[in-house]
Amino acid sequence: LIMEKKGTSLFVGNLDPRVTEYIILQLFQDFGKISEVDYKWVAKGPTKGEPRGYCFVVYEKQEDALKARSALDGKMVMGRPLAVKPAHDEKDKGDAQSSSLASPLAPPALGHQFLYRAKNKDNRSGG
Numbered sequence: 074l075i076m077e078k079k080g081t082s083l084f085v086g087n088l089d090p091r092v093t094e095y096i097i098l099q100l101f102q103d104f105g106k107i108s109e110v111d112y113k114w115v116a117k118g119p120t121k122g123e124p125r126g127y128c129f130v131v132y133e134k135q136e137d138a139l140k141a142r143s144a145l146d147g148k149m150v151m152g153r154p155l156a157v158k159p160a161h162d163e164k165d166k167g168d169a170q171s172s173s174l175a176s177p178l179a180p181p182a183l184g185h186q187f188l189y190r191a192k193n194k195d196n197r198s199g200g
Contacts, residue, residue: 080135081108082160083142086127089151094128098156100145101130128158132160 085097094112103109113125131139138159146157 080132080159081133081138082129083138084127084156084158084160085145086132086158087127087153088124088128088155089153090124091127091151092124094148100148100150101141103163104132104144104153106133107131108133112121116130 085101097110097112098107101110107130109129109131111131113127115121115123115125117145130138130141132141142157142159145155147154149155153199179194
């Protein structure tokens, strides 16, 4: 994925498997010039070659990415609402709510699941 300028790359998730790169281009091209669409496919295993359900769309201008995000986030496409967000590596550009929750000191989500399971196990053994 090419990161040309800050704020130009969008994560597009919750894609129905029938959504193709062509459909993504049709949806996103009205908002500005797209420099890249990085459509993700399963690389190995029994579902190799099937869509992973997300992609990245990179615009040449940040304002075009912002327009696309506000217009398309939540839009129903083939029965599913699109999830259109800034791409991951723009940590300092999040809104106040998400940046306050995403602390670099917070344990990873897996840690929370592990703690939760451990508590449940203790409760079962305790009676």
